Amino acid sequence: MAAAVLVSLLMMVVDQRENHLESLRSTLSVVVAPLQQIASLPASSGAWLSETLSSRQRLQEENQALRKLNLKLKGQQQKLVALEAENMRLRDLLDSSLKIGDQILIAELIAIDLDPYKQQVVINRGGNSGVFEGQAVLDADAVLGQVVRVAPFSSTVLMITDPSHALPVEVNRNGLRTIAMGTGRINELELPHLPNNSDIQVGDLLVTSGLGGRFPPGYPVAEITQVVNKPGQPFAHILAKPSANLERAHEVLLVRTLTAPPAVTEGTP
Amino acid sequence: MTVTPHRGGLIILATFVLALILTSLPLPESIRPFRPAWCSLVLIYWCMAAPQRVGVGVGWSVGLLVDVMTNTLLGQHAMELAITAFITIKLHQRIRLFPLWQQAVGILLLLLLEQLLSTIVMGAIHQPASALSYWASPFVGMLLWPWIYIILRDLRRRFKVS
Incomplete structure (x- = not known):
């Protein structure tokens, strides 16, 4: 004993x-x-x-809706190709590290419950599919979390709302950088380190800033829902609602950023 | 002293497997805190009914599996279940004679102790569970105890587990 x-x-x-x-x-x-x-x-x-067991009619309706969505997304994609090319050219001009793009792997959530006091989910891809620890996980709308544990055929994802999770973000409107911390409540993030006079409003979109090195930059994270300035306190009390469907997601995307290997310049040791 | 061969190890194993499955069965978000500690309940029963078979070692191993399954700190549930098994074995002669409702109150105390140990561990790693519903699970376990007891007792008698 x-x-x-x-x-x-x-x-x-x-x-x-x-x-x-x-x-x-x-x-x-x-x-x-x-x-x-x-x-x-x-x-x-x-x-x-x-x-x-769903009816033929429902399937047809769903099919039609998906077709429409596909058309719309394809339209947006056309613009994206041109923008990406432009981005590459500009990056070339600036001589900054070239981002080739993100490789995406689709995984499904396994419906099991873990410890109810941690915000974690299990997905059906693991080390055998090339998942690695620290990989960013998205759902269809926004960032969901990161991989914390990899088994051969499954892996555990820590969601951004877990109290032990912090995520470097920036405000999409003006590039204000800060850190979004989980609160332990699903559907709520906290931004504890912004001073009272910072330029942030309800409705602002937060995107990943890519500063931590874990998450690729530019993916949406959350929307500001509440900004309370307390005159006596040094920091404002700011809450945000994650844009991802943290409690309803079925399929998630695992992102791996592909960066070109640093160019070897001659003569340098 | 006669040596009686052990019987029904498979039944004990099967009940623990079922308890482990119930531990990770998905529940709606709102009632997740109310999930009873299935493994503890099953462990307490077998420690009471077959203390020569199930004890601290089994409790510890099952707890380790619970830790892997729910992705908690390795050793957290192992420690709790080992302590639960120890106390139950120490008191099994007495608890066995209690009427069911009194047993249920005893079980409540054991489950509350487990929950308390969990809070201490979670507090030590800075992940405190603040909600009041955290303390609901032992009460659900207490309410379920009479049924679990009867079901497992019938299983034990039927398959003559000893």
Whole structure:
């Protein structure tokens, strides 16, 4: 009994501070994975049933809606190609590092519950598909979180609203940089480090600034919902609502930024 | 002293597997804090009914699996379940004789102790669970105890687990 408690305490300390226990965790996750598969069965079979049993008319309507959306997106894409080319030219002029583009991998959420006091989800892609720790995860609308743990066939994503998560962002309107912290409540982010006189308004869009090196720059994150200036306090109380559907997402995108290798200049050691 | 062979290990295993599945079964966001600690309830039952089979070691191993499954700190649930198993085994002769509702109150105390240990661990790693609903899960466990007890007892008698 005392031994069990001691070993547990030791493991907790090591797990919190070091990474030595990752191999143990991934070994045990092989045992646990089938159970998680079974636990996710009711939800996934429900989705399968509703798709199989849905009426022809509904499918046609859905198809039509998707066609329209596709057309619209294609229209936007045309402009994007030209803009990207222009961006490349300008970057060339500035001699800044060339961004080739983002490679995207689609993953599905596995319907299982983790610890209710952490904002985490499990997705069905892992190390075998090239997922790596720290990879940015988006849903169709905005940034969702980042990969914190990779198993061979699944990985765990920490969402941006987890209290231990902080994300470097900038205000899209004027480029004001700050950090968005999770609050532990789904659908709420906090911007604790902005002074009272900073130029920020309700409705401003926050996008990733790319400063932390984890998230590629320019992806939407959240929208400001509340700005309260308290005269006695040094910082304003600012809340934002994530644009991603954190509680309803089914499919997510894993982004990997491709940057050109730094050019080797001759003569330098 | 006669040596009786152990029986029904598979049944014990199956109940723990079911408890683990129930632990990660998706629930709507609003009722997630009310999920009872299935593994603790099953562990308490087997520690009471078959203390020669299930004890601190089993509790610790199941707790470790719970940690991997719910992605908590490795060792958090392991420690809680080991302590729960220890206390239950120490008191099993007494608890077994209680009427069901009194047992349920005892179970509530055990589950509250577990929850308290969890808060201490989560507080130590700066992830405190502030909501009051955090303390609801042991009460749900208490209300479920009579049913779990009856179901597991019938299983045990049917398959003569010893």
